[in-house]
Amino acid sequence: MAEPMKIRATLQGDVADVRVLMAHPMETGQRKDAAGKLVPLHFIQTITAQLNGKTVFAADMSQAVSRNPVFAFKVKGAKAGDKLSITWQDNTGDKRTDELVIRAAP
Amino acid sequence: MHRTRRTVLKGVWAMGALATAVAAGLLGPGRAFAAWNKGAFEAKSALDAMRALGMSNAEDSKNIEIRAPDIAENGAVVPIDITSNIPGTTSISVFIEKNPFPYTGTFDVSQGAMPFVHVRVKIGESSPVRVVVAAGGKHYTTAKEVKVTIGGCGG
Numbered sequence: 001m002a003e004p005m006k007i008r009a010t011l012q013g014d015v016a017d018v019r020v021l022m023a024h025p026m027e028t029g030q031r032k033d034a035a036g037k038l039v040p041l042h043f044i045q046t047i048t049a050q051l052n053g054k055t056v057f058a059a060d061m062s063q064a065v066s067r068n069p070v071f072a073f074k075v076k077g078a079k080a081g082d083k084l085s086i087t088w089q090d091n092t093g094d095k096r097t098d099e100l101v102i103r104a105a106p
Numbered sequence: 107m108h109r110t111r112r113t114v115l116k117g118v119w120a121m122g123a124l125a126t127a128v129a130a131g132l133l134g135p136g137r138a139f140a141a142w143n144k145g146a147f148e149a150k151s152a153l154d155a156m157r158a159l160g161m162s163n164a165e166d167s168k169n170i171e172i173r174a175p176d177i178a179e180n181g182a183v184v185p186i187d188i189t190s191n192i193p194g195t196t197s198i199s200v201f202i203e204k205n206p207f208p209y210t211g212t213f214d215v216s217q218g219a220m221p222f223v224h225v226r227v228k229i230g231e232s233s234p235v236r237v238v239v240a241a242g243g244k245h246y247t248t249a250k251e252v253k254v255t256i257g258g259c260g261g
Contacts, residue, residue: 015220030206051218055217056218057218057219058214058217059211059212059223060142060212062209063207064202064207064210064211064227065211065227066183066227069225069226070224070226073223076219076220077218
């Protein structure tokens with residue numbers, strides 16, 4: 001299993017400002033290793049974010065997203081105590097889901 | 107020995123259950139995209155990718171803000187902030203025109219997210235970064251040139 005994501009959500013009114021860092025090599029299939037062999041494609045293809053089980057943000061993406069991808073997005077209608085879960089799936093079928101309970105703004 | 111086997115079995119079951127739950131979440135009716143669009147992602151030009159996505163008729167718009175560096179020192183990590191000011195924005199797509207495979211991704215904001223996304227991308231050589239926004243069944247586009255001094259693809 002892959003490393004856990006780092007997720008942060010900051011409430012501004014009823015909008016949650018979400019930042020997520022995923023640990024993933026995001027190989028483009030064009031890079032050569034030390035032995036001169038092409039490193040095979042290995043990248044996250046889809047991400048989905050759910051607020052209390054309902055999808056609020058989704059993405060399809062290519063290998064052009066940087067290694068250890070960082071995304072930020074803003075979810076409407078969020079409040080303290082809501083459960084935010086984020087899932088990614090890569091082209092090898094590997095996937096990971098991490099969750100966060102949104103806390104009240106300090 | 108038996109205890110080890112039991113633990114392993116439990117682990118396998120737990121993973122299986124999680125995988126099923128995740129698959130249901132990804133494939134359920136909440137998901138807006140039909141499937142990962144292989145044709146568009148493998149297109150070698152931005153226009154071909156836009157055609158594969160049905161976006162090639164996008165009209166120019168000044169209501170899309172792209173915040174990206176004018177000159178990126180490191181093409182492997184170029185931060186881009188995109189905000190759409192077009193009412194009813196449903197998705198934001200990114201194309202890096204001179205990358206080997208220009209179509210970088212589509213962000214679906216139609217189900218409760220603001221029309222904003224921040225993403226970090228690889229840019230192989232200086233290139234326009236084109237954004238296409240879908241809103242109300244139509245497509246709008248704008249582009250910003252990013253100069254790269256060290257490429258982000260290949261070794």
